[in-house]
Amino acid sequence: MARKNLLSGLGGLGLPAGNPDLSPASPHEPAAAIANFGGARGAIGAVTRSIEQLKANAVQDIPTESIDPSFISDRIGFDAANYAxxxxxIRAHGQQVPILIRPHPDKEGRYQVAYGHRRLRAAVELQRPVRAIVKRLSDDELVIAQGQENNARTDLSFIERARFAASLEQRGxxxxxxxxxxxxxxxxxxxxxxxxxxxxxxIIDAIGAAPKTGRDRWIALAANxxxxxxxxxxxxxxxxxxMSAASSDERFNLLFSASVIKKVKPLKPKTKPSAWVAPDGKTVARIQDDKKLCTVVIDKKVxxxxxxxxxxxxxxxxAAFMGRESK
Incomplete structure (x- = not known):
């Protein structure tokens, strides 16, 4: 039934819209014959294009040994528990979600991952082909697909996204x-x-992904x-x-604490007390005079x-002092 619907226009009198290759029927040729030929060509072309589009989006089993990683990493470290x-x-239920790959831009017959590196690694470990969608992508399209797929999963931590962004900018x-x-x-x-x-x-490598550590804490660390x-x-x-026994977020906290250097205000040197010596040669008092206080200390022994x-x-x-001030 589907095939009959797809080819139902083969006998039509009009040419498919947008087909510039054929001109209207000549008065010397049977109109029906030209219409049939042109209609077949247009319909078959449309079907062929549809099939090619389906192939482009079809999930295929690809040998893992023919696939290379993306040219840019979006992860820091390796979460062994989640990977296990x-x-x-995948061992129990099969690979439910395909990865996205492109024909390798520099190596004939090979592919390059846009996203799905962990699924590819799991397929390698399980010694089975990886289920993948093959799509021709420019470098820009690859990194957009890679970034958006990770955002959709909310899987990358702040610092992983930060390093991914910085690496992309460094690559131009x-x-x-x-x-x-x-x-x-x-x-x-x-x-x-x-x-x-x-x-x-x-320092980023020593900390790791720190999945529970948010933007503000990382920015504060950068400032420190x-x-x-x-x-x-x-x-x-x-x-x-x-550090070796701590989780990634605990390592962040340890190093953040180390980054906080308390600023110690330098102590202002105190003025040295001056001695007041009486006419008889005895040191009767010591005087400490600074911006705030003038202290006179009498030596009772003397x-x-x-x-x-x-x-x-x-x-x-x-009173004598005030009288002097008023003059």
């Missing part, structure tokens, strides 16, 4: 392409690239690491024994009664 679950699921991709791949606006993309470029690569002292402190902490006398004389002294 994926392998067991336009920001419009990167924004399309990551579903971000200009501000969001700037934050991603800033975080990935301000944090040294070895603008100080050379913080970079040194973090690198020293990377060798801590706790002049036991002088302190009390000075206190009693303060009203007269102050």
């Amino acid at each position: 679950d994926l392998v067991e699921s 991709f336009e920001r419009a392409t990167i924004m399309a791949a990551l579903f971000v606006d200009k501000t969001g993309l700037s934050r991603l690239i800033s975080a990935a470029t301000k944090i040294p690569p070895d 690491l603008e100080a050379e002292a913080s970079v040194g402190a973090v690198r020293a902490a990377m060798s801590d024994a706790l 002049a036991p009664e002088f302190g009390a006398y000075l206190i009693e004389s303060l009203p007269e002294l102050y």
